[in-house]
Amino acid sequence: MLKIRELKARVVDGPEILKGINLDVNAGEIHAVMGPNGSGKSTLSRVLAGHPDYEVTGGAVTFEINREAQDLLAMEAHERARAGMFLAFQYPVEVPGVSNTVFLRAAFNAICRAQGVPPVDAFDFRDLLTEKLALIGMDDSYLERPVNLDFSGGEKKRNEILQMAILAPRLAILDETDSGLDVDSLRIVSEGVKQLSTPHNATLMITHYQRMLQYITPDFVHVLMDGQIVKSGDHTLAEAVETRGYDWVKDAA
Amino acid sequence: MNDALANRDKEYKYGFVTDVETEKFPKGVNEDVVRAISKRKEEPDFLLEFRLKAFRWWQEQTPPHWAHVEFPPIDFQDIHYYAAPKSMADAPQSLDDVDPELLRTFDRLGVPLHERERLAGVAVDAVFDSVSVGTTHQDILAEMGVIFCSFSEAARKHPELIKRYLGTVVPPRDNFYAALNSAVFSDGSFVFIPKGVHCPIDLSTYFRINASNTGQFERTLIVAEEGASVSYVEGCTAPMRDENQLHAAIVELIALDDASIKYSTVQNWYGGDENGRGGIYNFVVKRGRCEGARSKISWTQVEAGSAITWKYPSVILKGDDSVGEFYSVALTNNKMQADTGTKMVHIGKNTSSTIISKGISCDGSRNSYRGLVKVTPGADNARNYSQCDSMLVGSDCEANTFPYLEINNQSAVIEHEATTSRISDDQLFYLQSRGLDSEEAISLLVNGFCKDVFKTLPLEFSVEAVKLLEMKLEDSVG
Numbered sequence: 135m136l137k138i139r140e141l142k143a144r145v146v147d148g149p150e151i152l153k154g155i156n157l158d159v160n161a162g163e164i165h166a167v168m169g170p171n172g173s174g175k176s177t178l179s180r181v182l183a184g185h186p187d188y189e190v191t192g193g194a195v196t197f198e199i200n201r202e203a204q205d206l207l208a209m210e211a212h213e214r215a216r217a218g219m220f221l222a223f224q225y226p227v228e229v230p231g232v233s234n235t236v237f238l239r240a241a242f243n244a245i246c247r248a249q250g251v252p253p254v255d256a257f258d259f260r261d262l263l264t265e266k267l268a269l270i271g272m273d274d275s276y277l278e279r280p281v282n283l284d285f286s287g288g289e290k291k292r293n294e295i296l297q298m299a300i301l302a303p304r305l306a307i308l309d310e311t312d313s314g315l316d317v318d319s320l321r322i323v324s325e326g327v328k329q330l331s332t333p334h335n336a337t338l339m340i341t342h343y344q345r346m347l348q349y350i351t352p353d354f355v356h357v358l359m360d361g362q363i364v365k366s367g368d369h370t371l372a373e374a375v376e377t378r379g380y381d382w383v384k385d386a387a
Numbered sequence: 388m389n390d391a392l393a394n395r396d397k398e399y400k401y402g403f404v405t406d407v408e409t410e411k412f413p414k415g416v417n418e419d420v421v422r423a424i425s426k427r428k429e430e431p432d433f434l435l436e437f438r439l440k441a442f443r444w445w446q447e448q449t450p451p452h453w454a455h456v457e458f459p460p461i462d463f464q465d466i467h468y469y470a471a472p473k474s475m476a477d478a479p480q481s482l483d484d485v486d487p488e489l490l491r492t493f494d495r496l497g498v499p500l501h502e503r504e505r506l507a508g509v510a511v512d513a514v515f516d517s518v519s520v521g522t523t524h525q526d527i528l529a530e531m532g533v534i535f536c537s538f539s540e541a542a543r544k545h546p547e548l549i550k551r552y553l554g555t556v557v558p559p560r561d562n563f564y565a566a567l568n569s570a571v572f573s574d575g576s577f578v579f580i581p582k583g584v585h586c587p588i589d590l591s592t593y594f595r596i597n598a599s600n601t602g603q604f605e606r607t608l609i610v611a612e613e614g615a616s617v618s619y620v621e622g623c624t625a626p627m628r629d630e631n632q633l634h635a636a637i638v639e640l641i642a643l644d645d646a647s648i649k650y651s652t653v654q655n656w657y658g659g660d661e662n663g664r665g666g667i668y669n670f671v672v673k674r675g676r677c678e679g680a681r682s683k684i685s686w687t688q689v690e691a692g693s694a695i696t697w698k699y700p701s702v703i704l705k706g707d708d709s710v711g712e713f714y715s716v717a718l719t720n721n722k723m724q725a726d727t728g729t730k731m732v733h734i735g736k737n738t739s740s741t742i743i744s745k746g747i748s749c750d751g752s753r754n755s756y757r758g759l760v761k762v763t764p765g766a767d768n769a770r771n772y773s774q775c776d777s778m779l780v781g782s783d784c785e786a787n788t789f790p791y792l793e794i795n796n797q798s799a800v801i802e803h804e805a806t807t808s809r810i811s812d813d814q815l816f817y818l819q820s821r822g823l824d825s826e827e828a829i830s831l832l833v834n835g836f837c838k839d840v841f842k843t844l845p846l847e848f849s850v851e852a853v854k855l856l857e858m859k860l861e862d863s864v865g
Contacts, residue, residue, distance in 0.1 A: 221820050244822040
């Protein structure tokens with residue numbers, strides 16, 4: 135579904151942060167990318183989502199759309215979203231004046247239109263919302279509040295997963311979704327992500343610790359250091375990193 | 388060249404010119420012109436006197452310059468003060484007799500006047516340059532005692548009402564442009580809602596400037612008697628021309644005991660091109676007086692056009708327990724300049740006012756809120772809540788807030804909040820990463836920013852207003 139080849143990128147006019155990433159993600163798989171601070175984890179997620187502050191200086195990324203590999207890097211951020219990519223933000227952005235419902239329906243319908251599906255009306259959309267709210271333990275009061283405004287850290291992260299549940303992406307990238315969560319929120323968010331995982335979609339979890347991995351067992355774990363994936367393995371790699379630290383990976387690599 | 392024109396059309400779809408034979412008075416203004424206008428409208432003598440007094444005072448004044456806008460001096464002798472389609476000269480008795488070309492113009496503007504097509508819930512008075520082309524639904528309204536007609540018709544048929552109320556809220560000597568309007572006003576609407584009547588449909592005037600080098604000086608007067616209520620909507624457009632055209636109107640509202648008047652404006656005069664060439668100078672005096680106890684006057688304005696907007700729809704809260712409201716969205720793009728806001732003057736006891744102003748500046752435009760809250764010594768327990776928010780789209784634009792408070796009574800409770808925000812790249816990226824393109828994202832942000840104002844508009848106009856802002860913003864998001 136996603137093929138990353140020798141991807142190099144930097145903040146516009148800044149030093150290179152990604153120094154040749156290679157990664158394949160297929161439908162039905164859950165991948166975890168781990169790495170210490172400054173290794174390029176968040177850069178990877180933002181570059182994949184098309185953040186304008188970053189520029190790609192080398193390599194290629196293809197994303198499969200209707201069974202055909204398309205050049206992801208040639209697409210704008212909203213086109214990537216419409217093609218089925220979703221980024222759960224590490225720091226979700228506040229959008230004053232726009233209620234969650236209005237925002238979610240606008241996004242949902244934009245994606246429907248792009249995929250040739252008729253948009254849904256406010257009533258049908260409400261039913262969909264109610265169903266998905268339960269998944270992440272949010273109540274109706276979230277819906278009329280402005281997007282992320284005055285939300286606690288945990289509420290913001292749950293809100294990201296609510297959006298993911300509504301937009302039903304084929305590839306979800308979770309950027310440090312487990313950071314800043316209390317134990318209860320972590321469990322609810324993790325359960326939500328797990329339930330949303332199907333044989334037809336894929337999840338790329340980007341994380342510093344393996345907190346979320348206690349709830350979700352990834353099929354593949356990759357360790358990112360200094361802009362490159364230095365080691366890949368199964369879920370036991372995450373445990374090894376947890377007990378032995380990143381230095382161990384560095385020495386082993 | 389054709390491409391350029393097509394582009395301009397996309398930006399301002401009301402920019403076309405109707406090809407009708409127009410009768411124009413020669414350029415310039417003097418007592419003869421004032422007399423000629425009055426004569427053409429077959430006005431009673433008191434109106435001519437009213438005009439002449441205003442004109443004599445105006446001649447001694449110099450134009451004011453305190454607004455935060457810049458424009459070259461206006462040559463008041465280089466303007467036509469009266470322009471009307473020739474076909475209107477013999478005053479058609481009904482819409483059936485009106486020149487089809489004029490009716491087609493209003494069709495194109497989305498305001499069909501024909502009985503079979505006209506908007507069901509709205510009665511429309513259509514003003515083309517200096518004359519009213521026709522007024523719909525007059526029969527139904529007349530049954531309830533509601534008078535809704537052009538100002539010229541009112542001056543002929545209801546001179547006693549005009550004499551009683553004209554100039555009582557905005558006296559001719561109020562200011563330079565008020566005096567000019569009082570001298571040369573051409574047409575506009577008159578609304579009278581008798582005691583106890585709730586006007587069952589929205590009343591609306593559509594102002595269209597068509598002729599070139601012409602000023603439009605309309606006059607609107609709305610009176611709601613005891614316990615009466617009405618919702619009134621005003622819309623306006625003009626062709627795209629490279630010259631600037633002056634629009635100096637007066638709107639006066641009077642609400643007696645327990646009466647309520649809701650006045651909504653969707654203003655989309657041509658605002659000039661991206662270099663600031665052409666467009667309408669919209670210098671308007673709008674004021675309402677809550678004359679009676681428990682009366683209410685509410686202004687909602689969506690200002691999306693005009694090269695320069697200079698206006699402050701205001702409320703004089705004279706009656707005890709009266710209520711004044713001002714809800715405004717002012718969007719400026721290209722090189723447009725807006726200095727707009729309100730005045731709330733608390734005189735009666737227990738009066739309250741609310742001001743919600745949302746300014747959106749794009750491109751190289753300048754957008755200022757200017758507002759006065761005045762509490763006079765006798766206005767016990769006055770309350771005011773003001774919220775003035777500015778949003779900047781792009782980096783070359785300007786937003787200002789000039790709030791003035793004159794509080795002369797200790798019991799007043801006054802709250803003022805103001806914010807300035809910029810649509811951040813992070814917000815845009817967040818929305819884009821959810822599938823919205825940049826236009827959709829900005830429109831969502833702007834609609835969210837304005838929704839407190841939009842929800843006060845009558846439904847169909849609220850939809851119109853949203854579309855209008857989206858259209859304007861499309862050009863500003865590159």
